[in-house]
Amino acid sequence: MGMPSLPRGLAAGAARGAGRLSQRLGRGGGTTLPGLLLNLLRPESTAEMARSIPGGVILLSGTNGKTTTARLVRAVLDASGTKVAANTAGANLERGVATALLNADGAEVALFEVDEAALPALTAQTRPRAVTLMNLFRDQLDRYGELEHLAHRWREAVSALDPSAVLIYNADDPVVTEVASGHPNTLSYGLEDPRVGRDRLPHAADATECRRCTAPLRYDMVTIAHLGRWSCPACGWTRPVPDVRAIRVDLHGLDGQRLAIATPRGPIELSLRLPGMHNSYNAIAATATASAFALAPESIGPALAKREAAFGRAERTHIGAVRVTTLLAKNPAGANENIRTMLLEDRPLHLLALLNDRTADGRDVSWIWDVDYELLLDGDRLASLTVGGDRAYDMALRFRYAGFDPERLSIIPSVPEALDAALRAGSAVGDIYVLPTYTALLELQAELASRGLAPSFWEDR
Amino acid sequence: MTTGPLSMRLCHLYPDHLNIYADRGNIAVCQRRLEWRGLSLEVVEVGLGDPIPADCHLYYLGGGQDRDQALVAEDLERKADPLRQAAEDGAVVLGVCGGYQLLGRGYAGSDGRRLPGIGLLDVETTAGAGRLVGDVVLDATLSGQTRTVVGYENHAGRTHLGPGCTPLGRLRRGHGNNGEDGCEGAVAGHSVGTYMHGPLLPKNPWLADTLLGWALAHAGHTERLAPLDDQLEKSAHAAAAARAGKKR
Ligand SMILES: [Zn+2]
Numbered sequence: 221m222g223m224p225s226l227p228r229g230l231a232a233g234a235a236r237g238a239g240r241l242s243q244r245l246g247r248g249g250g251t252t253l254p255g256l257l258l259n260l261l262r263p264e265s266t267a268e269m270a271r272s273i274p275g276g277v278i279l280l281s282g283t284n285g286k287t288t289t290a291r292l293v294r295a296v297l298d299a300s301g302t303k304v305a306a307n308t309a310g311a312n313l314e315r316g317v318a319t320a321l322l323n324a325d326g327a328e329v330a331l332f333e334v335d336e337a338a339l340p341a342l343t344a345q346t347r348p349r350a351v352t353l354m355n356l357f358r359d360q361l362d363r364y365g366e367l368e369h370l371a372h373r374w375r376e377a378v379s380a381l382d383p384s385a386v387l388i389y390n391a392d393d394p395v396v397t398e399v400a401s402g403h404p405n406t407l408s409y410g411l412e413d414p415r416v417g418r419d420r421l422p423h424a425a426d427a428t429e430c431r432r433c434t435a436p437l438r439y440d441m442v443t444i445a446h447l448g449r450w451s452c453p454a455c456g457w458t459r460p461v462p463d464v465r466a467i468r469v470d471l472h473g474l475d476g477q478r479l480a481i482a483t484p485r486g487p488i489e490l491s492l493r494l495p496g497m498h499n500s501y502n503a504i505a506a507t508a509t510a511s512a513f514a515l516a517p518e519s520i521g522p523a524l525a526k527r528e529a530a531f532g533r534a535e536r537t538h539i540g541a542v543r544v545t546t547l548l549a550k551n552p553a554g555a556n557e558n559i560r561t562m563l564l565e566d567r568p569l570h571l572l573a574l575l576n577d578r579t580a581d582g583r584d585v586s587w588i589w590d591v592d593y594e595l596l597l598d599g600d601r602l603a604s605l606t607v608g609g610d611r612a613y614d615m616a617l618r619f620r621y622a623g624f625d626p627e628r629l630s631i632i633p634s635v636p637e638a639l640d641a642a643l644r645a646g647s648a649v650g651d652i653y654v655l656p657t658y659t660a661l662l663e664l665q666a667e668l669a670s671r672g673l674a675p676s677f678w679e680d681r
Numbered sequence: 682m683t684t685g686p687l688s689m690r691l692c693h694l695y696p697d698h699l700n701i702y703a704d705r706g707n708i709a710v711c712q713r714r715l716e717w718r719g720l721s722l723e724v725v726e727v728g729l730g731d732p733i734p735a736d737c738h739l740y741y742l743g744g745g746q747d748r749d750q751a752l753v754a755e756d757l758e759r760k761a762d763p764l765r766q767a768a769e770d771g772a773v774v775l776g777v778c779g780g781y782q783l784l785g786r787g788y789a790g791s792d793g794r795r796l797p798g799i800g801l802l803d804v805e806t807t808a809g810a811g812r813l814v815g816d817v818v819l820d821a822t823l824s825g826q827t828r829t830v831v832g833y834e835n836h837a838g839r840t841h842l843g844p845g846c847t848p849l850g851r852l853r854r855g856h857g858n859n860g861e862d863g864c865e866g867a868v869a870g871h872s873v874g875t876y877m878h879g880p881l882l883p884k885n886p887w888l889a890d891t892l893l894g895w896a897l898a899h900a901g902h903t904e905r906l907a908p909l910d911d912q913l914e915k916s917a918h919a920a921a922a923a924r925a926g927k928k929r
Contacts, residue, residue: 361701362814362835366746423705426746428697434752578929583816584833586878589703610924613917617883620913621709631916 231262251311255318269321270346275329277346282354284554285502286333288530292506299523305330313338340377352388352509356395357445357553358426360582367426374399386512391462392447398431409508410462413469417441432457445553464508469500473564486517491525495534496561532661542643549655552590559595568603570646571653574660575609581657585611588618604645606630608638609660635663689722692737695753696726704743706880710889718907729756735763738896739773742780750779754796761799771899773892774872781874782806801872803845806838816925817855817877819865828887831921832877854925871895886914
């Protein structure tokens with residue numbers, strides 16, 4: 221770009237003005253536009269603004285769970301009276317972070333969830349005081365490329381970290397563990413309760429070979445996709461004993477769970493309103509991140525207990541007499557966890573699966589064939605199925621080839637109409653479950669808002 | 682061997698390593714479309730170090746990450762003779778994406794390294810600058826019939842065909858073999874290679890049944906495959922074709 225960089229105050233003023241204008245025109249909440257403009261007018265802005273946050277910047281990244289985990293860390297920081305600047309759900313590219321920094325007046329700490337591919341650039345720009353690396357799963361291959369490619373970029377980001385920065389990482393993920401292995405200052409976390417593990421790897425688990433010698437890894441316990449208690453029988457490379465570890469995990473269906481966590485600063489008991497093992501990971505990631513900031517263990521439990529699910533992540537709404545549970549399903553690992561979580565419920569399931577193929581979803585819908593929807597058909601748990609979205613017929617085919625009777629399937633591409641059909645089907649039991657992709661979730665949320673049922677997306681904090 | 686309904690055998694090569702583009706969808710389609718016609722399919726999974734059986738009617742190779750494909754290439758080269766023999770005898774061999782490249786003569790990587798192929802298809806692949814990604818629509822020709830086939834491609838390799846094979850089809854949309862000559866895939870006898878996933882077979886029932894028909898004939902079955910109700914398949918095919926290349 222040949223454009224000269226604008227002075228700091230002028231650039232910030234122009235960017236803020238654009239955001240206000242966009243909001244007034246009803247074009248959304250301006251969660252990314254000001255930052256996009258700011259990065260054009262003055263590319264060094266993010267670095268400058270990050271430097272001015274006295275308590276430093278925390279970055280969280282991973283394929284799944286970053287929105288929920290950022291909310292949990294935020295809850296602990298809020299409870300401690302720390303003034304936090306944060307990006308809103310989904311605004312997790314460079315422009316979203318720049319927008320959040322632009323609105324960070326008076327913040328003591330900045331906490332950002334960061335897109336996996338944006339992590340290297342944002343690490344370089346914000347010089348974070350702590351980085352939390354959660355997981356790498358197969359996701360949107362058309363957008364992110366192979367998992368190996370992201371792992372390589374993360375490795376570069378880690379090597380560029382300040383040696384004093386704390387690197388918090390998921391020891392159950394061998395890819396992430398290997399990425400973190402070069403850094404001097406780390407805090408690892410993992411899940412240790414053998415009762416919640418499974419004994420074999422699910423279909424489409426990536427990265428199940430040793431990162432050091434390529435021999436197949438041995439798993440004493442598998443939790444999600446390729447996460448678990450792993451070791452290499454050939455070269456001896458082994459999952460480190462995590463510094464922060466969940467030693468007891470009691471899952472209570474969709475209502476939540478209880479966790480007993482050991483940390484270097486003492487034990488923590490957590491009672492969460494968030495369901496499923498993926499949220500066990502989010503909670504220990506948040507606990508580890510908070511404990512890296514020397515927050516007292518006894519303050520963490522009460523702060524996390526209050527948090528409800530993030531936007532669309534096991535979020536519950538009522539439409540008339542029907543309870544609607546929304547479980548964002550955007551990649552195989554996440555969708556599989558949603559299915560396992562739904563199956564914890566002891567009743568017939570009425571399901572609405574919404575499949576879009578827009579840029580933010582990934583245009584390639586192949587991934588639905590890597591999801592174990594077959595689990596829903598075992599024991600005839602699926603009472604009704606409605607499919608919707610731009611690629612409703614692809615989802616219908618997926619279930620046809622899983623063995624679901626097409627006669628019992630409703631195919632309605634329009635999201636509002638599909639929602640109504642699912643509500644009718646689920647009215648007998650008073651419960652439906654919605655599995656939307658990301659942009660389908662936005663459509664669903666807009667539809668609920670138009671019915672006066674939910675806040676607009678950009679109001680989500 | 683029992684004397685029940687005719688049992689077909691499919692050899693799924695390297696399911697643990699070559700599965701990146703939901704390849705199991707293609708296997709599921711073979712399985713179900715035979716079952717719905719009262720036939721059964723036995724799937725034999727062959728991994729690194731396992732021998733390849735010579736008596737299967739259909740062989741399938743999917744796509745993998747670069748690192749996995751390199752592991753597989755060396756292993757496959759060592760043990761491909763039964764596969765070559767089966768192909769020569771008329772068995773169906775389908776390679777998708779990385780599997781297509783492995784069926785060719787070889788792959789010259791951007792690092793200068795050459796991965797061997799098994800030469801069932803007279804094609805040569807070279808790593809290109811940038812990936813060819815997006816929707817694909819083509820007019821595919823098999824057994825003298827031409828039909829529209831839809832899919833999605835995501836590959837760095839540029840594949841060029843030699844005189845020993847013909848393209849699977851002419852592109853209406855997408856990059857295909859190399860982004861230059863308007864062709865996609867390669868066919869020689871009953872060996873087919875393509876960059877199209879999506880997965881390939883669910884939305885293209887004509888293609889699936891053509892391959893299954895060949896496999897059935899190779900198994901000694903003389904009757905033709907009974908038609909199925911493909912309403913859903915056709916709708917999904919139409920939806921994919923309509924959205925191909927659209928801004929979204
Ligand atoms: Zn090893």
